[in-house]
Amino acid sequence: MYALIRELYPICRSISGEGVRQSLAIIGRHVPLQITELPTGTEVLDWVVPNEWNIRGAWIQRLSGERVIDFARSNLHVLNYSTPVRCRISHAELEPHLHSLPQHPEWIPYRTSYYAEDWGFCLSQHQRDALTDPEYEICIDSTLQPGHLTYAECVVPGRSSDEIVLTTHICHPSLCNDNLSGIAVVTALLEELLRQAAGSPPFYTLRVLFVPGTIGSIAWLAQNRQRAQRIRHGLSLVCLGDASPFTYKRTLHGERDIDRVLAHALRASGLPHQVIDYFPYGYDERQFNSPGFGLPVGSLMRGQHGRFPEYHTSADDLGFVSPDRLEESLSLLRLAVSMLNDNRRYRNTKPYGEPQLGRRGVYRALGGGDIADAQLALFWVLALSDGTHDLLQIAERAALPFQVVRDAAALLERHELLALIHEHRSPPEPGAAGA
């Protein structure tokens, strides 16, 4: 995963443009991607696809020709989505177009102006303080004109057409944690799941969306209204490479399956973590949770949106993320997806009294791990398999690991003491109607 981050790091991405396409091409060497290009001006829900932005270079130079700020050294130097500009400018006129961080004088901030035409330079406070000449030559060699919005999907087909959706935003330039880490972790997960699914497909179809933030998920939802109805569980994946403990942000509803699964998986991981309530800012989960869609999409992260000092600065670099943390994130995500796939409801086929397990050799079939826990799990599964409790609820009530309960259920199913409930899944009911 770290290698992929390293490869993607230098590219200047934005919500549209060649940087996104190059990045998707690299990801596409790992997993098969289906790319969508939507022309500028396309109406997507309440939004409109904006002009496409591309940039070749940008600089501030002294009249002597010395380049003091150069896009070639860091793509953060340009206000993302800057309109083109090339002129001689007084220091006073330049000033309002400069962005720096006085409290972190070494770092370059990351700033954008997607939906209001503007131009600007981002630079360290030290660099800014060194701009003492009365005049400068400046250049932003960008284009902002009709083009396309680009996003990509990768699907792991499951036995059901119901879906798990994982979204990750691909619109940030050279920032590692936010969000090359999310891209790398979900790409690694996809590689694993595609390999496994070839032999034995999982229950749910898994769809990963590589989208520019906000406009990208809005565009996908606009293009996939029917398909969105099949989403049963979802996660927005961001900032998964830094050293912060995990944070899981619940869905707007707050008690959906994905909320229970992540809370259980985090506890089971033994790693420090927190589970926090939904709030209507952050990443792409907002669009899925909007009242019209009402989809159960939570958000998994390590460092939280806006809460770590390196957030949206040049300090979110290759040193800020580590292979170990990425591995931890991948492990947790793998567990959560497997729990979603394995969680189901059963009906006890011998519900009157306890079935005689000894006569059937069920106890003898227990093996490995903690036999007492495994036996207890058998009784709990039989007691609560009335068709209303799922395995995760049973695990929580029994205070047993999900896997132990899942394995007990599988054993009982082999002995025909449990029958799987084949759920007729109706589309979720969004809070508000209308189109």
Next chain:
Amino acid sequence: MYALIRELYPICRSISGEGVRQSLAIIGRHVPLQITELPTGTEVLDWVVPNEWNIRGAWIQRLSGERVIDFARSNLHVLNYSTPVRCRISHAELEPHLHSLPQHPEWIPYRTSYYAEDWGFCLSQHQRDALTDPEYEICIDSTLQPGHLTYAECVVPGRSSDEIVLTTHICHPSLCNDNLSGIAVVTALLEELLRQAAGSPPFYTLRVLFVPGTIGSIAWLAQNRQRAQRIRHGLSLVCLGDASPFTYKRTLHGERDIDRVLAHALRASGLPHQVIDYFPYGYDERQFNSPGFGLPVGSLMRGQHGRFPEYHTSADDLGFVSPDRLEESLSLLRLAVSMLNDNRRYRNTKPYGEPQLGRRGVYRALGGGDIADAQLALFWVLALSDGTHDLLQIAERAALPFQVVRDAAALLERHELLALIHEHRSPPEPGAAGA
């Protein structure tokens, strides 16, 4: 408010009689009152209007003619609703008719005997100890005979015929906190609301009941069975002038709108307070909450019924209440009533994804106060306006002040991003049926 209390203080009120009429005449100089007089013997729910009581004077005098106890000095000296008596009486025979407070030897207690014919004198323990003569002349110059029960209403018409009801008892003689304070605060509120309503009527019709305790609210309910069905929120207002922190006593149900509003308003006030559960004694809230009516009427007070030493004694005098505390009570009540009027439910008209607020200039319209809170409120209102959450629920979930959320909703409504839910309000379902 304090001036009104001072004016009402000397009058001897009871559950019926001229004292009530004089008091209502004084209140009627501030706000328009509709007076009801119900004849003795009228059946009101399970009760019957009793004889009317009036009193001209009362005293205990030594055989020498020296008046040692005199109603003219304090109307608390007579057991309220005493039957007339005039005779020479031995000290021993007089004793069982005397009421004093050994633990507060300077104070005169307030006692009543409305529904069991009796007579008596209330006096300080010091006065009682000084009654050392073997015989006294006593006189209670009262009448207890067919007449009327008197109560008054004042209505501030709203756009809806649904009502907020505020009740305050007017049956106590010279006691300031209990309940001239309630009378004064609600009269001041009425003056304000009548003035405002002339220009812009509030949502709810507001009805204030000035009633003798228990029998008065029973009489009103008996006479207004249909109208009572329109009560959506209510408060019994008592003891609002002393220095105790606020206490809000919930409705019997405990989770009605009025309960949520008062809890929020008290928190927002920043003043010390407590919220306590309903119990079936106290003031007029009991009649409204009875299972047949099942009306959501809580009770707001400072000092609690029977919990402060001055309660129902001569120490509940003009020095026990203060203009500042009355103002605090008025402010809180004003806030609660405005919250009830402004609380409503909306439907997000662009529920699929987030609407593009920037394009519409919504952000630019934010002004004054905390811009970050205001912006957050916009997102919360959009996220939760699915037709089921009211603004107060949104404020509580967002941990934002009600006013910020209300203003955000108003701004979104102006941009046609919200549509007001016009509620068809059916009558509340009382717990028990039958008439």
Next chain:
Amino acid sequence: MYALIRELYPICRSISGEGVRQSLAIIGRHVPLQITELPTGTEVLDWVVPNEWNIRGAWIQRLSGERVIDFARSNLHVLNYSTPVRCRISHAELEPHLHSLPQHPEWIPYRTSYYAEDWGFCLSQHQRDALTDPEYEICIDSTLQPGHLTYAECVVPGRSSDEIVLTTHICHPSLCNDNLSGIAVVTALLEELLRQAAGSPPFYTLRVLFVPGTIGSIAWLAQNRQRAQRIRHGLSLVCLGDASPFTYKRTLHGERDIDRVLAHALRASGLPHQVIDYFPYGYDERQFNSPGFGLPVGSLMRGQHGRFPEYHTSADDLGFVSPDRLEESLSLLRLAVSMLNDNRRYRNTKPYGEPQLGRRGVYRALGGGDIADAQLALFWVLALSDGTHDLLQIAERAALPFQVVRDAAALLERHELLALIHEHRSPPEPGAAGA
């Protein structure tokens, strides 16, 4: 109760056989029992009645003829349900058939092998250590052959055909707390209730099941499918004579009437206790709570299943239980049963406002105990008798003892201010359907 325990103590009981019949004959001298005998091979739910086991004696003796282990000294010495064996055996071959407790070297463990044919001896660690001869003569003079499974019922008829069921297991040999204590306490309760019911039958029909553990309650349920539908409340009674604080184990559902009653009764007892959640092992409550039946059967005990060191050892003897503890258990059980019988729902017949209690002389009828509590109970019962709250809910909300609330309700019913709700009780809905 202690005398009955002493009388039953020496008998060797098992899940079938003469020991059970002798024990029931002794109990039958106290209360009328209806005995059921089911032939070996009868199918009962998912189980089959096993062969009947009987034993005349058993021993291990040295080749010299000295008996070192003798069933005549303790019936725990034989693995319960041992197949017959008589032979000369090497020490090495005997070893795997021996059971002892190294951590309690003086105590003989109690072990069984009901459903897997086996034989064995249980002995103290000291006795085992003394078995140093190379060879022994051994004998288990038992029979394991077609016969019957025996269980008994005793019924106290109530006014309703709805039932309270109390179960107690009768399959253990010389173990006092587990479960001669349960047998003794429930027998004493039955004697009392039969005496009282002769004069004034209680509301519910009470049924006590004296059954061998697991197979016994399964057999009863199999034979009484229709009757089981009438069970409204139930308790499994075990380990009621030791010095541990009480433990009440909730039903699987966790919030049934029996759960609320036991929690209230335990608090009211003032004795140390704990209330714990259901778990699917323990005693006969498991069969009743199984999803097909879904019956509300909790479990009352002192020492908990497997949690006290003397559990299932020879140390659970006549010294381990005491008359005082048995009395406490009986008192608690008596209270719980009376609460179940007296708990009901009423409708306030004067639900509009408060009825005028003074006029009716209700206050004068209050007497004994705490008048203030009694008066408060009147108001609470009137306020909450909307047909949905039962007396126990009212008592809990009012924080008053159940008896005070029950007595207030009875007084109000005599004054026709309350009408009893005659409940149409439909059969409980089990979690899973099917036969």
